[in-house]
Amino acid sequence: MADELALPTISQRRLGATDEGPGARETSAAMEYDKRLTPNLGVGLSADYLRQQQADGTVTDGFDNWAASVKYQFYKNDPGEAIASVGLDWDIGGTGAKAVGAESFSTFTPTLFVGKGFGELPEGAKFLRPLAVTGAFGLAIPSRSSSTTVDADGNAAVEPHPDVLRIGGSVQYSLPYLHSFVKDVGMPEPFRRMILLVEFDLQKPVDREAGGWTGTVNPGVLWAGRYVQLGLEAVIPVNSRTGGGNGVLVQLHFFLDDLFPQSLGKPVF
């Protein structure tokens, strides 16, 4: 748990074509603010401004639905470099623009978060100690099971809203950890503060016309400074069902607990 601000997270990617037309180029500018209420309990608020450019040049833009979250860290083992939390994300229906696809209904996603480092590996495998893995396992549950629309001719169409299994995670290799705990290999700045990582984000509808897996895999690099962290990732579809093309994601992240340790950056209670 931490007091953090991600502002902005900018990503761009061509979306997959649908029955309604060719894929649009979507640019997203997002922010997320996380605040600790107690050392182990935090809340978050996020917003995402979308700009979609269709193949014919038409542009639509607006906010996606705002989202609120709560997260509780129930397990932490410092020597074992292990951590686990549970959280609930609330995608708040009706708070975004319909033009960019924001739904009129809410979606609730209970999620289990886990993280594990490998600092306990034996001397023979010491160069694997900077490895860490994280995982998130959630089920997105819409507050409405389907929506019915009626066209100009009076024909009704029902769009199901399935529950969606969401699995995300990362494998990362921390060069700061390598230099501080394993061996200083003499790497110069800025490389000695970099974290190499591959993230993945997969989702699968599990009911109401359930479908196959879709998602992206995101190889990239982070640079961790004293107060800020920069992230750069490629966004690559995992399969043809996901559709669309490769994209890119850039993030600037502020550690509020380091920037303002006596005010914004400490738990409320």
Added chain:
Amino acid sequence: MKSARIAAAALLLALAATNAGAHAFLDRASPSVGGSVASAPGEVRLRFTAELEAAFSTIRVLDSGGRQVDKKDKQIDPSDRRVMRVSLPPLPNGTYRVFWRVLSVDTHATEGDYTFEVGK
């Protein structure tokens, strides 16, 4: 239209895992982390990424048998409060482990250890 948000959330997940290192993180060490020196060093000098609170920051140097071998005269450098050092007596060849625990001025505690070798 959740693809971008999902990607952002995944990135945040990774960021959360690295945040613990954003406080007082060991930046440089002499003797170096995992390194070896031909002759016994006169001190262990650690430089962190944040200024330290002297009263709550410690450093110990242990030999391979677990005995503390430093002179227990830990100091924070008054001209650079990111630097902590402890003196060493003449050490025989061998492997030594440095344990550090520091509290940065922003009240975050971190700790760690590393080894170095003398005479190899």
